[in-house]
Amino acid sequence: DGGITQSPKYLFRKEGQNVTLSCEQNLNHDAMYWYRQDPGQGLRLIYYSQIVNDFQKGDIAEGYSVSREKKESFPLTVTSAQKNPTAFYLCASSRGTVNTGELFFGEGSRLTVL
């Protein structure tokens, strides 16, 4: 079955460490996204990518970095510059360009900073 796989599901990090969250999709979708979800807030866009080797900052990109070397993969690195990284991170994809609201989400990665 096609879908989006995120790993790890749970991750603990010490302050000052960088961590990378994996996102792989086999839906043959062009566009991929990273969102952050915090209690009591709506989903907020971190980065998105419309094609391989191209990506754009979302609303809260500071302290994060991404790469898109393959169509199937869109990893997110949470750097030590991110001041409040504890959150639930969601990767998503969509058909065609980003001009849609019909997103397919992975199951999420919960990052906790100790």
Place this chain on the structure above:
Amino acid sequence: EDQVTQSPEALRLQEGESSSLNCSYTVSGLRGLFWYRQDPGKGPEFLFTLYSAGEEKEKERLKATLTKKESFLHITAPKPEDSATYLCAVRHPQGGGADGLTFGKGTHLIIQP
């Protein structure tokens, strides 16, 4: 001021007790309104897309409707498995990123047997 507001924040119903969830928006130039369902600890699952006032979409016990300033998600005779958080998102020119999507905070729905 939030551009997308969902109400109520939480709703507890008895099994079979029908009700509606609300998503109101203040953005202009709506290019689509989207409903998602999210189970605890999981990613959201797409449910419906609505584009114009008067449009309706149905799926099992759920029906989504759209007016010029709000959308309703009607739940008819709900079952415990309908318990989830329901998210609304609006696509508009002022939204975040190229996709222009703004998400509401969600309504946490609990259906008691």
